[in-house]
Amino acid sequence: xxxxxxxxxxxxxxxxQNVTFRCxxxxxxxxxxxxxxxxxxxxxxxxxxxxxxxxxxxxxxxDRFSAERPKGSFSTLEIQRTEQGDSAMYLCASSFSNGQLFxxxxxQLSVL
Amino acid sequence: EDxxxxxxxxxxxxxxxxxxxxxxxxxxxxxxxxxxxxxxGKGPEFLFTLYSAGEEKEKERLKATLTKKESFLHITAPKPxxxxxxxxxxxxxxxxxxxLTFGGGTRLMVKP
Numbered sequence: 001x002x003x004x005x006x007x008x009x010x011x012x013x014x015x016x017q018n019v020t021f022r023c024x025x026x027x028x029x030x031x032x033x034x035x036x037x038x039x040x041x042x043x044x045x046x047x048x049x050x051x052x053x054x055x056x057x058x059x060x061x062x063d064r065f066s067a068e069r070p071k072g073s074f075s076t077l078e079i080q081r082t083e084q085g086d087s088a089m090y091l092c093a094s095s096f097s098n099g100q101l102f103x104x105x106x107x108q109l110s111v112l
Numbered sequence: 113e114d115x116x117x118x119x120x121x122x123x124x125x126x127x128x129x130x131x132x133x134x135x136x137x138x139x140x141x142x143x144x145x146x147x148x149x150x151x152x153g154k155g156p157e158f159l160f161t162l163y164s165a166g167e168e169k170e171k172e173r174l175k176a177t178l179t180k181k182e183s184f185l186h187i188t189a190p191k192p193x194x195x196x197x198x199x200x201x202x203x204x205x206x207x208x209x210x211x212l213t214f215g216g217g218t219r220l221m222v223k224p
Contacts, residue, residue, distance in 0.1 A: 004155070031210065042116075042199050042214030043156065056211070091155050095210060100146065103155030 004104035006092050012110045013082055020078045021107045025094030032075050033101060034067055035091040036060065043091055049075060050097075082111045114139040116202055118215035125222050128189045133218045135200035136182040144203040145183050146212060147176050149196045156199055159185075190222045 005024040013019050025032045030051050035043035046065070047057045051072035061067075064082075069075040079086055089108050093101040115138045125131055137145070144163050148156035160169045162178040169176050173194065175186040185198055197219045201212035 033211065040216070042118075042201070042216050043212075045211045045213070048211060093155075098210065100158050100161060101210070101212060102158065103148075105153070105155045108153070 004092055004094050004102055006090075006104040006107050008107055009105065010108045010110075012112065014112050015084060016081055018078065018080045019082060019109065020076055021090055021092075021109075023075045023077070023092030023104060024073075025075070025092070026102055027073075029094035029096055029099075029102075030072070031095045031097060032069055033093040033095075034075070034077050035093065035103075037089040037091055037106070038087075046077075079109075082109075084111050087111045114202060114204055114213050116200060116213055116215035118198075118200055118218050120218060121216065122219045123221070125187075125190055125220070127191055127222055127224050130186070130188045130190070132187070133185040133198055133220070134182060135185070135215055137200075137202050137215075138181075139202050139204045139213075141204050142202060145178055146201045146203065147174075147183070147185055148199040148201065150199055150217070151196050159198075187220070190220075192222045192224050195220055195222045 007022045033048040034046040037043040046061050049069040064080045067077045089106040091106045093103045095101045117136050119134045147159040150156045160176040165180045167178050173188050177184045197217040199217045201214040
């Protein structure tokens with residue numbers, strides 16, 4: 001295992017469509033985070049899991065967004081009825097309970 | 113509300129021209145300050161963590177320092193391969209999940 005893996009790397013979709021991203025964390029890490037980053041800005045926290053439990057969600061995470069981490073391993077982030085404002089890089093990170101965050105390369109979403 | 117501000121937004125240096133990047137923060141109970149490097153189209157890559165005022169850490173041409181209000185990333189004799197966006201982030205004391213709050217980043221370009 002060489003790091004956090006995200007799939008797909010790029011996604012182009014039409015407004016109103018649903019999209020789903022996948023994140024495979026570093027296997028020993030119990031925490032998994034989703035961040036969103038727009039051009040020229042720093043990453044913004046969306047949500048995090050400890051094992052399979054989703055423990056915190058940002059107010060940025062509207063009800064069109066849902067994240068899961070079944071069995072405490074990989075995670076998925078789904079966006080329903082996409083809007084142009086959802087266009088961004090979606091970053092996944094993982095960590096031990098008190099450790100630094102390791103980030104994946106992200107999924108770049110473009111909503112047309 | 114926790115705030116992290118980075119300056120300058122962009123910095124152009126000639127190869128060998130040393131400089132410093134600034135990260136100022138207003139938070140309640142700093143647990144740690146993190147510096148990350150981000151290359152275009154990739155996720156942030158961890159550089160340093162600083163925990164208390166007066167602490168310094170070095171890695172190759174980079175040196176990070178921390179005071180009670182700000183952190184500096186000093187770049188000594190930079191090379192073109194140091195060109196990237198440098199992000200700082202804070203982790204606060206009431207944050208059970210280790211989430212990071214990021215600044216907007218400094219885009220560094222080093223010309224040969």
